[in-house]
Amino acid sequence: MRLSLTAAYGGRYSRRLQHWWTALIVTSVACFAQRPQNPLAGDPDAIAGGGAAFRPYCTPCHGIRGEGGRGPDLTHGVYSAGDKDSDLFNVIAHGVPGTDMAGFASELSQQDIWRIVAFIRSLARHDVPAMPGNRAAGEKLFWGKGGCGACHAVNGKGGRLGPPLSRIGRERSLAFLRESVLTPNSDVKPQYATVTAVKRDGTKMVGIGSLDNFTVQITDAAGNDYSFERSDLASSTRELKSLMPDDYGRKLTAAEIDDLLAYLVSLRGAEAAR
Ligand code: HEC
Ligand code: HEC
Structure with missing residues (x-):
């Protein structure tokens, strides 16, 4: 009787102990992923490893030195995603839905992501020059003389031929935006290809769209499909x-x-309120 009681108690005890261990392991794994501080911060090997991983995965959009391109400049030391190491970890692991930034959780280990965070921190320079240009003047140009609003929407207002620009200042680097305005043909996404259809009566239609073996889809400058x-x-x-x-x-x-660019850079979507 006494023996079986101990056995029962012991069984329960070890089961409980097991729960504790499981809980401990689960929390430490969760902490590793979500702790606000990078466990590898400042470690020279981690920074070098992060740079090596950054090259193949990230440079196509963020540039060789993190200076940005189709993705934002990562050298400013301030990030729309937040100030904490865990904010950078999360954006790299899970991406930003609806943008070119995909998540890398399935390609990179947590360890590698922390290495990359250490690398990104090492890029931060604190001598970022002030933006030239006047935002309010740029906004006026955008809707007036520049005619940009005929094709681009900002916060639901404007045309549909070009991509919406409501958060373009968050998505692209300044250099990429300048190039987009001055040499639009340098980087055209497939969904903004130009499609031309000529009807049998000679009527010509031009817009953005797609075309397969049998059909053609066109959105014209007035936004008609x-x-x-x-x-x-x-x-x-x-x-x-x-x-x-x-x-x-x-x-x-x-x-x-410069005024137009100051306006574009200021367009950061709803998150701008942070
Ligand atoms: C196909 C292009 C593309 C690739 C490849 C890419 N990114 Fe991004 N990245 C973006 C865009 C666009 C954004 C802006 C998302 C947004 O609108 O908030 C972004 C945002 C980020 C941010 C947040 C910046 C901020 O200010 O909040 C970080 C950090 C980042 N990327 C790191 C990486 C890393 C590390 C890799 C490689 C593992 C990578 N990115 C690969 C396009 C890309
Ligand atoms: C006739 C229509 C039209 C007008 C007018 C126009 N755009 Fe565009 N814009 C487009 C199209 C289509 C694209 C997508 C193809 C490309 O990248 O050039 C685009 C692309 C862009 C991009 C790149 C967006 C991205 O996702 O990277 C920016 C920035 C831009 N335009 C800004 C402007 C500004 C600023 C003006 C006014 C000075 C302007 N656009 C006037 C049609 C237009």
């Missing part, structure tokens, strides 16, 4: 070139371009 059977058309073509005017560098002064 059209779909045609290719067999009903005289011709239909698709070119990876931008419908955005490529003469802003001549139509606008250098100061006006």
